[in-house]
Amino acid sequence: MLKQKSDTRTRILKTVWKLMEENRGQGVRMSDIAKAAGVSRQAVYLHFDDRADLLIATTHYMDEVLGVEKLLEPSRTALDGESRLREFIIAMAHHYANIQGMAQALLAIKETDAEARIAWDERMEAIRHGCGAAIDMIESEGRLVQGWTKDVATDLLWSLLSFESWDRLINGCDWKNDEYVAHVQRLAEHGFVAGQKDSSQSA
Amino acid sequence: MLKQKSDTRTRILKTVWKLMEENRGQGVRMSDIAKAAGVSRQAVYLHFDDRADLLIATTHYMDEVLGVEKLLEPSRTALDGESRLREFIIAMAHHYANIQGMAQALLAIKETDAEARIAWDERMEAIRHGCGAAIDMIESEGRLVQGWTKDVATDLLWSLLSFESWDRLINGCDWKNDEYVAHVQRLAEHGFVAGQKDSSQSA
DNA sequence: GATGATATTGACACTATGTCAAGTTGCGGG
DNA sequence: CCCGCAACTTGACATAGTGTCAATATCATC
Numbered sequence: 001m002l003k004q005k006s007d008t009r010t011r012i013l014k015t016v017w018k019l020m021e022e023n024r025g026q027g028v029r030m031s032d033i034a035k036a037a038g039v040s041r042q043a044v045y046l047h048f049d050d051r052a053d054l055l056i057a058t059t060h061y062m063d064e065v066l067g068v069e070k071l072l073e074p075s076r077t078a079l080d081g082e083s084r085l086r087e088f089i090i091a092m093a094h095h096y097a098n099i100q101g102m103a104q105a106l107l108a109i110k111e112t113d114a115e116a117r118i119a120w121d122e123r124m125e126a127i128r129h130g131c132g133a134a135i136d137m138i139e140s141e142g143r144l145v146q147g148w149t150k151d152v153a154t155d156l157l158w159s160l161l162s163f164e165s166w167d168r169l170i171n172g173c174d175w176k177n178d179e180y181v182a183h184v185q186r187l188a189e190h191g192f193v194a195g196q197k198d199s200s201q202s203a
Numbered sequence: 204m205l206k207q208k209s210d211t212r213t214r215i216l217k218t219v220w221k222l223m224e225e226n227r228g229q230g231v232r233m234s235d236i237a238k239a240a241g242v243s244r245q246a247v248y249l250h251f252d253d254r255a256d257l258l259i260a261t262t263h264y265m266d267e268v269l270g271v272e273k274l275l276e277p278s279r280t281a282l283d284g285e286s287r288l289r290e291f292i293i294a295m296a297h298h299y300a301n302i303q304g305m306a307q308a309l310l311a312i313k314e315t316d317a318e319a320r321i322a323w324d325e326r327m328e329a330i331r332h333g334c335g336a337a338i339d340m341i342e343s344e345g346r347l348v349q350g351w352t353k354d355v356a357t358d359l360l361w362s363l364l365s366f367e368s369w370d371r372l373i374n375g376c377d378w379k380n381d382e383y384v385a386h387v388q389r390l391a392e393h394g395f396v397a398g399q400k401d402s403s404q405s406a
Numbered sequence: 407g408a409t410g411a412t413a414t415t416g417a418c419a420c421t422a423t424g425t426c427a428a429g430t431t432g433c434g435g436g
Numbered sequence: 437c438c439c440g441c442a443a444c445t446t447g448a449c450a451t452a453g454t455g456t457c458a459a460t461a462t463c464a465t466c
Contacts, residue, residue: 040414111311155376164367173358191390243445
């Protein structure tokens with residue numbers, strides 16, 4: 001691995017991103033990446049340890065470019081738990097749409113590569129944290145539907161908002177991303193937020 | 204591929220099952236299977252076209268042994284939509300616990316193998332059908348929470364009851380299977396079934 | 407014009423899948 | 437008894453993709 005953040009390095013990262021999006025993360029070989037980036041296959045190994053390292057570096061690059069922090073801001077600055085939850089779902093939906101191909105690729109190699117698994121799990125943990133923050137806020141307002149523990153509600157919400165879930169609904173059920181947002185918001189609010197403006201059968 | 208349902212064939216299938224459970228579906232090679240079954244590696248190819256074919260055959264064998272039909276009976280014979288949903292969730296939870304390792308293995312190869320993908324999708328479709336049946340029944344009783352389409356509710360429930368979701372909650376969040384059943388039932392009923400005995404804030 | 411970092415080229419080792427051909431074992435029927 | 441078939445073994449081989457290594461080329465810059 002070379003030290004500097006060279007031009008070539010960035011070009012490789014951009015290429016990986018592009019190829020992963022084009023091929024939904026599947027069947028992209030090291031040689032494909034090299035060729036598309038206009039370098040030799042070995043040049044890739046000059047900059048990255050191995051395939052896993054390359055993919056992980058790409059996700060970091062994407063985070064940087066996409067500005068994940070900024071994406072989550074509306075959720076973090078929300079004034080009440082319900083809107084925090086709503087905004088978080090919006091943010092996740094957009095984010096997943098951006099990282100789709102790479103996520104699928106990472107998801108695949110994490111089965112066989114320990115480092116990739118760690119990288120993936122870290123990300124999942126971050127999302128879980130976001131879920132937890134929303135649930136905590138809802139609970140602190142006394143609006144968590146009775147019967148839920150904060151932990152249990154967080155786990156369930158986390159599962160509902162997982163990439164796999166998004167992928168199934170978007171690519172398996174052909175939902176549009178705004179449908180995903182609307183429906184998942186509805187289910188999450190029904191399931192976890194008490195005291196909504198009607199919407200259940202009580203009217 | 205040989206014709207008869209020989210002893211060896213069954214022994215191989217049992218071995219695959221066992222190894223998949225032991226290793227959570229990961230890193231099980233054709234040679235491992237052969238060795239554990241006490242046959243040569245080539246004997247495996249005498250009975251099965253390739254790895255994908257073998258794994259798919261194993262799932263069929265498991266279905267047969269586990270009696271999937273019987274497992275779903277309580278759900279299918281339920282008298283109302285709400286209990287149909289509850290029973291379906293119980294059945295899925297048990298089933299997932301039984302097929303865990305194999306499911307993970309299939310999940311992995313379906314990315315690269317078209318036939319495996321088809322086999323997996325078929326199973327998913329069957330589960331979706333079960334979700335749809337419960338939702339239909341709930342809707343026909345006029346108890347589907349307002350705002351849902353049958354299709355949308357089915358998709359969401361299907362996603363909630365996916366193997367990936369179960370796996371995340373059981374192996375990622377360390378839930379016990381009865382916790383899974385209880386919590387997922389609760390969320391599903393809150394989300395989709397109107398007119399429950401209170402449980403929301405209206406009291 | 408030597409130095410060091412960057413890149414190329416081609417050869418190679420490794421792993422796992424799947425294929426092929428030749429040989430073995432066991433068993434039932436003529 | 438032995439023919440022949442089916443099931444199985446053995447060992448060699450092709451292939452695909454990853455990762456490694458060594459020798460060489462390019463080029464800026466001091």
